[in-house]
Amino acid sequence: MTTLPYPAFPGTTRTCPHCTATILTSAAVCPACQRYVRLDPDRLARLTSPIFCPLQVEGTIRHPGIAEPCEYSVLVQVQNDQGEIISRQVVGVGALGPREARTFTIRVEVVTAEKSVV
Ligand SMILES: [Zn+2]
Numbered sequence: 001m002t003t004l005p006y007p008a009f010p011g012t013t014r015t016c017p018h019c020t021a022t023i024l025t026s027a028a029v030c031p032a033c034q035r036y037v038r039l040d041p042d043r044l045a046r047l048t049s050p051i052f053c054p055l056q057v058e059g060t061i062r063h064p065g066i067a068e069p070c071e072y073s074v075l076v077q078v079q080n081d082q083g084e085i086i087s088r089q090v091v092g093v094g095a096l097g098p099r100e101a102r103t104f105t106i107r108v109e110v111v112t113a114e115k116s117v118v
Contacts, residue, residue: 024111031109055108062101070096074104 012025021032030037063070074092079085096102 012015023075026111034118036064053107053109056105058103058105060101060103061096063098067098072096072102076106 010026013022015021016023016030016033016035018030018035018037020112021030021034023030023032023037028036028038033101037118061072071096073090076087076091077085078087094102
């Protein structure tokens, strides 16, 4: 765990030292592994939870009932307001056997971006 200055530009990223996920530099807690990634006692309490969650989608898929196992890829794509793709990643892959199911959750957490105080 390290103490880092706040980024001058909103959206600046870094790598989580615990799980190597790409996270916001301003994050106090990694959204992927839920571990603390920065020491900042004055702002830690506010930054440990998102200000709001404007999108959360959850769904379950089941094996279609055929004899063979099936494979799946979980693709997440982010587009800007002009429709341009700014991020497209496969975040998980796996297989489904007969009578198996998987539940997927996509959650967008939004926090206020603040300018650097350093
Ligand atoms: Zn992490």
